[in-house]
Amino acid sequence: MKCNEVREKLSPYLDRELDQDQMKSIEDHLDACSICLKEFELLKKTDAFLINIPREDLSKEFHEKLVRGLEKHSIPIDKKAHKRRSIRSAGRLGRKGPWAMDTFDDFPPWSLGHVYLKLINKNH
Amino acid sequence: MEGSDYKLVQAIGDGNREAFEQLVKRYQKGLFNFIYRYVGERSTAEDLTQEVFLRVFLAAGRFEERAGALVSTWIYRIAYHLSLNELKRRQRFLRISNHLEDAMQGRGERSSADLMEVQALKQTIVSGLRLLPENQRAALLLRVNEGLSYQEISEVLGVSFSSVESLLFRARQTLRRHLEKLMQE
Numbered sequence: 001m002k003c004n005e006v007r008e009k010l011s012p013y014l015d016r017e018l019d020q021d022q023m024k025s026i027e028d029h030l031d032a033c034s035i036c037l038k039e040f041e042l043l044k045k046t047d048a049f050l051i052n053i054p055r056e057d058l059s060k061e062f063h064e065k066l067v068r069g070l071e072k073h074s075i076p077i078d079k080k081a082h083k084r085r086s087i088r089s090a091g092r093l094g095r096k097g098p099w100a101m102d103t104f105d106d107f108p109p110w111s112l113g114h115v116y117l118k119l120i121n122k123n124h
Numbered sequence: 125m126e127g128s129d130y131k132l133v134q135a136i137g138d139g140n141r142e143a144f145e146q147l148v149k150r151y152q153k154g155l156f157n158f159i160y161r162y163v164g165e166r167s168t169a170e171d172l173t174q175e176v177f178l179r180v181f182l183a184a185g186r187f188e189e190r191a192g193a194l195v196s197t198w199i200y201r202i203a204y205h206l207s208l209n210e211l212k213r214r215q216r217f218l219r220i221s222n223h224l225e226d227a228m229q230g231r232g233e234r235s236s237a238d239l240m241e242v243q244a245l246k247q248t249i250v251s252g253l254r255l256l257p258e259n260q261r262a263a264l265l266l267r268v269n270e271g272l273s274y275q276e277i278s279e280v281l282g283v284s285f286s287s288v289e290s291l292l293f294r295a296r297q298t299l300r301r302h303l304e305k306l307m308q309e
Contacts, residue, residue: 055153
């Protein structure tokens, strides 16, 4: 293998993502070519720099927020309440009784809530 | 509750919260650090991490339909797409990049004796990451920091195996040149 071919494969070689024959060819080339070997060592160092950045911890509030998020998705849904209100009233607070699904007017577009609200709205 | 990722996801699909907690514990640190280094802003990264777990919880019951997919790949794919959307939506990458440098300088191993060296290292790497296009940055972080295989990365990013190879090659070249340049200064 030529040096330029080897250098293009140094990255997958480092990741051990080449087949056995290619791995062997590059290994042989690196044994014989100090310039490519130096290039390879630099790539390894680059990865080592990246790995050595200490991992951050999540904040103490993270789990609390996550639980709140789960609770939000798990609130019992009063489907009848839906039929009594149009989508215009969605999000109004202060009413009594069980919270209807449309109380939460911030459903992201991907969510079941969003789809459900759309369907309900369409039927009215 | 212990078990394979797949068993946990199945249990989550049945509404088992203990399984969910176990999965969160298993993935939270890696996932958060991937997102943090990718989007560059701590609070956004935390919000996105939360969003990923919520989506996992809500979609766990449907995971079986994606036969053959790894749970880890699935989770990182959600994280990648959410992070990418966030970057696009806000269109404030330059500002985020600056935050990244500032935020990461002020955190980490404060008790370490060689704090200065650690901070300098972070600054160097972080400035290098800023130079990379988002897909190269994601591929590099998933490979080097999260240990995903090329096949897994291709599934997360939605690109071919050979594209992953190319992304990583270019990312490493850019980062290597950056480090060399800084070392010569």
